[in-house]
Amino acid sequence: MTHPEHSGPQLARLAGLLADDTRARFCLALLDGRAWTAGELARHAGIAPSTASEHLSRLVDGGLLAEERQGRHRYLRLAGPHIAQLIEDLSAHAAPAPPPRSLRAAGASGAMARARTCYDHLAGRLATEITSALFARGLLQQETGFALTDAGMGWFGELGIDLAAARGRRPLVRSCLDWTERKPHLAGAAGAALCRHALDTGWCVRIGSRRALRVTEEGRRAFRELLGVRVPD
Structure with missing residues (x-):
């Protein structure tokens, strides 16, 4: 100690x-x-x-x-993920960045705010919308922290995601404060597995910077049908 x-x-x-x-x-x-x-x-x-x-x-x-x-x-x-959480948490508490000075910078900033990766899980407005939908459907609950319900475990299984194999020694789920939305999004092994699934299936593709993501038409349809999430333009 x-x-x-x-x-x-x-x-x-x-x-x-x-x-x-x-x-x-x-x-x-x-x-x-x-x-x-x-x-x-x-x-x-x-x-x-x-x-x-x-x-x-x-x-x-x-x-x-x-x-x-x-x-x-x-x-x-x-x-490791614990360092990523530290950096993201500090970013969420930092003063807001000054407004972009060019159209290119504004576009890049907007793309990051809409959808991006946070180390190995989804972040931005897309991630907070997904997290809210998981709560609304009883797939995720919050007591002392985030926890998947039995229905939530089944939902991941229906997607073909083996959470037992993905977990390892890290928490299954945890809350990560989103630095652009100032709301929590899903992290942990389940968050990482969902992000990997979204990239592997082509629901999301990387654009511009290494972190910014674009949700494809297939991804828009999947998020709408699976969770009722309407991906922001």
Whole structure:
């Protein structure tokens, strides 16, 4: 168990890792759930590779990122779902971003708000609408936290999603505060499995940035028929 007198310095070190704009940009980019090369992250942040390497090493040493090397490439990803939850939760409590200054930026911002991935599960307006529909149909309930009902377990089974195999050692379901909608959406093993199913079936496709999603016509029909969710344009 961590001693109380150690919690202050440890929290300060963690906050210090995210107090830098470049390191924060790296963590936000990696919320797409995939591994990026150090070079890709450097270009994303608009900094030199040598500068990016220094920041990335600090994040790895601090336990926020994990890395692996393949040949001459260094791949980075978030250290796990718990880190993704931390980044997303902090984003939800941050001050709103300033209004976009161009049509392109406004379009990208709108796409992210409509539907995106949050590490390995769905986020944005699509995700909060799905979560509300799960509650309304008695498939999801909230007591001390999110929990699937028996009907909810059956609903996932009817989609062909084996939650027992998907769960592993992580929570089956949990609430994740959406940073654009400021409402909770479904996360955990079930949220990740639903996102994977939506991508595998072609209900959603990635667009623009690595996180933004577009719901296809097939996806619109599926979400409407399965949950009564009318996907926003």
